[in-house]
Amino acid sequence: MGFAFTEENLEELEALAKRYPSKEALMLPALWKVMEQDGYVSMDAIDVVADYLGVPPMKVYGVVTFYTMFHLEPVGTYHIQLCRTLSCSLCGKGEILQYLRNKLGIDVGETTPDGKFTLSQVECLGSCGTAPVMQINDTLYENLTPEKVDEILEGLK
């Protein structure tokens, strides 16, 4: 599958370029545009970003693989990312993880057969005071309880 930036995204990147001393600074912004368009970064998209920035594709590949939030493969429509780090762990993360596993019928790192949900564990989400927390795509959910998880997942259907 080929990749091309949408007109709108290209314009936004061009506008952003004026704010930086070098076009190479647009690496993360450009990759975020790719993520926004496709939900993951394909090899084709890597070539397009490399061309756009004027850097070798391997440099883009190196960056994509360094950052946890960029994926080389598609994930479920809803990417559930439960925080596994200490404060969340102290405040009931284990129970929420078990609940999500049972409810979705998948384990960490798996996607439901209908392609709807992917379950991941991630490191501290910077919201330890409202633990346990999870993020679904770009939305943060705090003070989780099993009932709250039900409501949240219900709302996504």
Added chain:
Amino acid sequence: MREVKIVSRRFDIPGSHTLDIAREHGAYEAVERAFDMGPEAVLNAVCESGLRGKGGGGAPACGKWRLAKEHSDPTKFLAVNCDESEPGTFKDRQIITKDPHLLIEGIILTCYAIGAHDAYVYIRGEYYGFQKILQGAIDEAYAAGILGEKTLGREYRVDVTIHRGAGAYICGEKSALLESMEGKRGHPRLKPHRKEPEWYFGRPTLVNNVETIATIPFIVKEGPEAYRNYGTEKSPGTMLFALSGHVKRPGIYEAEFGTPMMAYIEHYGGGIRDGMALKAVIPGGASTPVLTADEARSANLDYESMRSLGSSLGTGGMIVMDESVDMVEALKNLLAFYHHESCGQCTPCREGTGWVDAIVASVLKREADVADLDKLLDISWIMNGKTICVFAPAVSGVIDAFVKKFRAEFEACLRSHV
């Protein structure tokens, strides 16, 4: 305990993230004042205030500002660190969501003082929802003529651009942050042999934490003495301390340096929850050595006190643990974090974090023996002081504190049957 709100003073006002409400309550008044004072006087005020960085290192702002300001290159940059990925730390998100104009005001003042015109706010990728609030405030500030070609009508340009990270704890380290902003993997740079500024595309650059920058408006407006009125001689002022873990009311509460730790936990956090006893406190984010309950009872929230206890103040994010916590599990949780987050440049760190994680996992599975605890300390020694950045030494400090202070618990775990 003396209540004080310097950075958090507008947090509880409904709508404080909007320009009108923020201005009604004093936002951008310090900018007017700064233009009357001149850049040198602004810098001097910051130096006299004794302000120390709130990103974890506690470096005095003054020295860093001077290095950037006095560099002969006329093009300088400001990078504001909102990577906030240290477990137990969630204060910068309060600033960017509850009072983003305070941060923008601080950015203008800082740029003006050091002679920069372009500021970047590097925000961790997971904070996308919060980033939108900050972007909304930046847009408002542009529309009102506060940012852009002229700052409040004066001949000084300040542009602020948000740069979104993509999930890498190490990008909070200042040189890794700049590498990341240059479009590379977030690898920390080798430290120079003498004092120099940071560099962004070869240009002198100042990196400060969000909270540090958000403190500048108060110092400029009220004067350095007003700031020094709080805190201690070596730790002047206040900090947005954080409470998470087993307290009744977790959250962010500003307090002056020198406040006794337990008084803070009781007063703001409501004490330990469910009538349990305190077991330990990680004082300033996951990377600061854990304190036993006794140590916590003698600790004050300032740099000197933490140092004398062999720990450090870090980001001021306290993780409170009650008697139900299994310290072996707690260490395992943290080591999995470090194993995942090591950037991989230095062998002791890349290999060491995986190795110690595996050893503690084997302790939990009762597949280790006492010699493995000593091996843990040996590896910890190898990780200390031999790497490009202080990530590995911090992990070393974490391991030593857990294993040495709670050794009996580790040994009991080895002897118990699953």
